[in-house]
Amino acid sequence: DGGITQSPKYLFRKEGQNVTLSCEQNLNHDAMYWYRQDPGQGLRLIYYSQIVNDFQKGDIAEGYSVSREKKESFPLTVTSAQKNPTAFYLCASSIARGRIHYGYTFGSGTRLTVV
Amino acid sequence: SQQGEEDPQALSIQEGENATMNCSYKTSINNLQWYRQNSGRGLVHLILIRSNEREKHSGRLRVTLDTSKKSSSLLITASRAADTASYFCATDSPRNSGGSNYKLTFGKGTLLTVNP
Numbered sequence: 264d265g266g267i268t269q270s271p272k273y274l275f276r277k278e279g280q281n282v283t284l285s286c287e288q289n290l291n292h293d294a295m296y297w298y299r300q301d302p303g304q305g306l307r308l309i310y311y312s313q314i315v316n317d318f319q320k321g322d323i324a325e326g327y328s329v330s331r332e333k334k335e336s337f338p339l340t341v342t343s344a345q346k347n348p349t350a351f352y353l354c355a356s357s358i359a360r361g362r363i364h365y366g367y368t369f370g371s372g373t374r375l376t377v378v
Numbered sequence: 379s380q381q382g383e384e385d386p387q388a389l390s391i392q393e394g395e396n397a398t399m400n401c402s403y404k405t406s407i408n409n410l411q412w413y414r415q416n417s418g419r420g421l422v423h424l425i426l427i428r429s430n431e432r433e434k435h436s437g438r439l440r441v442t443l444d445t446s447k448k449s450s451s452l453l454i455t456a457s458r459a460a461d462t463a464s465y466f467c468a469t470d471s472p473r474n475s476g477g478s479n480y481k482l483t484f485g486k487g488t489l490l491t492v493n494p
Contacts, residue, residue: 306421
């Protein structure tokens with residue numbers, strides 16, 4: 264079955280530690296995205312990538328980094344510079360070609376907690 | 379930046395009733411999309427309506443779009459307890475050169491509770 268997989272489901276980070284969240288898709292989608300969701304809030308865009316080896320900052324990129332070495336994979340690193348990383352992180356992918364942008368397919372999310 | 383704003387923030391209805399949620403946005407759009415999120419899960423795409431469309435149906439869902447008022451509504455008919463979830467609108471805004479930015483801007487959502 265085609266889909267998008269995020270791992271781990273739950274992640275605990277100590278102060279000053281970098282952690283990496285995994286996102287893998289087998290949908291052959293061009294574009295991939297990382298969003299952050301805080302309780303009772305909407306989704307805020309962290310980073311997005313339209314093609315391999317290229318990515319752009321979203322609205323809240325500070326303290327985060329990404330890579331897009333393969334079409335299928337878009338890992339997100341939460342660095343120690345991110346002062347308030349506790350949140351629910353959602354990865355998504357979509358077809359993005361020409362003038363058309365289709366709907367997103369989301370992963371099931373990673374809940375990150377600072378301990 | 380927050381483009382779409384859903385209204386109401388929370389809605390509680392009885393099973394069998396209709397539920398209507400509204401979304402307002404600020405800038406021009408290519409399309410507007412509605413998503414559903416069950417508690418602690420990822421979002422699921424429900425329906426996409428393009429800027430040149432006024433109404434769209436999918437099963438028990440009906441979406442309208444009024445670009446002159448920069449607003450959209452999602453109607454769920456004959457609601458079921460399983461419809462309990464948060465519903466988000468998201469907008470795809472055009473680039474200056476035309477076409478899509480290929481990124482969506484989400485609102486804060488409406489929490490719908492359907493009581494059995």
